[in-house]
Amino acid sequence: MYTWDFGSLWTYRWLFVQGLGVTVAFTVAIVVIGLLVGLAAALAKLSGFAPLRWLSDAYIEVFRCTPLLVQLVWFYYALPILAGIEISAVGASVLALSLYGGSFYAEIIRGGIVSIDRGQGEAAAALGMTPAQSLRRIILPQALKRMVPPLMNQSIIQFKNTSLVSVLAVPDLLYQGQVAAHDSYRPLEIYTLVAVLYFAALYPLTWIVRRGEKRLATSD
């Protein structure tokens, strides 16, 4: 019969705090960069210039249809050889996670934009707005309302995806957990705690998303 001992984990408290800090910082970075990449890819896909559309399509499909773990490993080991550059584990991780997230964000953003009634763009054009003004002042503010819930959802997935960077020895929450597990021989307690920490960080976020959805629904 296994005897659980969570008390012994107290020794590693700072390891967990540091790990959680790295995980949160990673999430913020890859969500922000991913959103920018996603917006660019979405606009490219909606562009009237065909080569831009093909490029965006190729990017989205390549990153959507390959596993994130494979991308991480590829960016860290294969890209430096292919491009003749040096890339740190953190750099490769941010790059792979941002591009992976961006491919999903792009489809959400594109979907939000095309869901806005055509008459809105026509009315903006009739007033004399350029396409860029119409997008910024009329289309995006409306589309954003519809995009926020799926974007938040995808960002929650991205938060959990950061755990994969531990394979590149980036000291995130999961990696620090592994360190503690090797040191303490208490992996069951450690991974339970790691799971609880992920949950504790994410559950409030899902709650905020749900509340936001409700508020958006009533304001329409």
Added chain:
Amino acid sequence: MTDAPAGAKIEIAHLAKSFGTHAVLKDVSLTVPAGGVVALIGPSGSGKSTLLRCINLLVVPDAGEVRVGNDAFRFGPGTRLPGTTALARFRATTGMVFQHFNLFPHLTALQNVMEGPRTVQRLPKPEAEARARALLAKVGLADKAEQYPSRLSGGQKQRVAIARALAMEPAVMLFDEATSALDPELVGEVLGVMRALAADGMTMVIVTHEIAFAREVADRVAFLRDGVVVEEGPARTLIDAPRHPDTQAFLAHFHRRGEALTS
């Protein structure tokens, strides 16, 4: 265009437009003098809405000429399409009112009317707001300024949309079936605003199914069918005594309805 009447505000010449293989407009010409009101009537699919949308180049014609005021565009093989900036500048001088209002739902009535002057004309906020409030008062909606479109009736929405178009101080106003989506009891308030605009001397092109209104307010009426202007003439003459059999057949439907209503 040497035979154009002096003072013509809008000149459309030999306009052609196809969507795919379907020719929606075939060699259409139309002239509207400054301060004139022209109504475009005809069955659905006759091309009257497309013609209207070609006047502000919301639809880019395949061939022909479009002139509004001093801005002229020529279309056809060998001509370059105007760029987005040139198009935007041109459209800023023409106001358009849509069948489904197309108000911006994320903005209040006041903000809807201010949007053009603020974004396109870069007017300072106080001036844009003063202009917008004056226009909302003009269409009888001063008290609805802070309301969002979802709180307005169809007739109120369309009056806000007219104020929004007028806020750009356009040289001409284009109405695309402005009352077709309204409940019958709300049609009158919108027609009232349009009637007042015409009386003010606004140059207007109106696509409409309101034949009685066209007869009353328009100077001239053009009847379109299958992408061509079948008959064009003074409003009363054309509606009371159409010469072309197609026009007679089309108007007979309305006259019959009118008789049924009065008897």
